[in-house]
Amino acid sequence: DQQVKQNSPSLSVQEGRISILNCDYTNSMFDYFLWYKKYPAEGPTFLISISSIKDKNEDGRFTVFLNKSAKHLSLHIVPSQPGDSAVYFCAATYGSSNTGKLIFGQGTTLQVKP
Amino acid sequence: DAGVTQSPTHLIKTRGQHVTLRCSPISGHKSVSWYQQVLGQGPQFIFQYYEKEERGRGNFPDRFSARQFPNYSSELNVNALLLGDSALYLCASSPGSYNEQFFGPGTRLTVL
Numbered sequence: 001d002q003q004v005k006q007n008s009p010s011l012s013v014q015e016g017r018i019s020i021l022n023c024d025y026t027n028s029m030f031d032y033f034l035w036y037k038k039y040p041a042e043g044p045t046f047l048i049s050i051s052s053i054k055d056k057n058e059d060g061r062f063t064v065f066l067n068k069s070a071k072h073l074s075l076h077i078v079p080s081q082p083g084d085s086a087v088y089f090c091a092a093t094y095g096s097s098n099t100g101k102l103i104f105g106q107g108t109t110l111q112v113k114p
Numbered sequence: 115d116a117g118v119t120q121s122p123t124h125l126i127k128t129r130g131q132h133v134t135l136r137c138s139p140i141s142g143h144k145s146v147s148w149y150q151q152v153l154g155q156g157p158q159f160i161f162q163y164y165e166k167e168e169r170g171r172g173n174f175p176d177r178f179s180a181r182q183f184p185n186y187s188s189e190l191n192v193n194a195l196l197l198g199d200s201a202l203y204l205c206a207s208s209p210g211s212y213n214e215q216f217f218g219p220g221t222r223l224t225v226l
Binding site: 034043046102103 | 155166206215
């Protein structure tokens with residue numbers, strides 16, 4: 001049972017344009033969501049997070065949007081840069097369980113072309 | 115500041131053997147979590163330890179065990195290795211049990 005899904009395995013975008021990465025979840029108990037970026041041969045790097053009490057969070061070029069009614073979140077990268085080329089994972093957790101368990105999607109490979 | 119460190123970087127074992135993976139968290143972080151990542155999938159949660167106590171366990175067999183030491187470093191042990199245990203094992207640390215987790219580079223385990 002895949003509770004967090006990233007239905008697009010890959011995305012290709014031109015440098016300077018917007019990249020939009022999508023993520024869907026099924027468990028309504030999730031109350032905290034995170035995005036990680038992963039380069040080959042490295043561990044995932046934390047990018048940005050959002051609590052379920054918010055619908056938007058911005059950090060520089062990165063913005064995460066949360067639509068709880070649709071159980072959907074998205075990561076916007078504007079403007080996209082070649083260095084953003086990596087695998088992006090969304091993850092979810094529920095604080096009430098206090099286990100710190102992150103549930104990850106399968107990942108989306110982003111390619112930003114110069 | 116030093117990030118999360120893991121050792122060894124790579125490891126090759128044969129079926130039936132035992133393996134120990136090590137992790138040192140970011141200074142000041144009291145929580146360590148372990149994840150398994152197989153090719154083409156996202157990381158899968160194995161364990162979380164906070165203040166040396168197990169706080170969470172994922173859907174992994176009893177062949178997997180872990181512990182956290184007084185200095186908050188951690189070991190992941192896997193007994194009776196199977197071919198399917200071949201994966202990247204990631205360690206993550208966080209200040210508390212419910213915070214953003216910061217990952218190390220991982221240990222690549224190959225079981226032959």
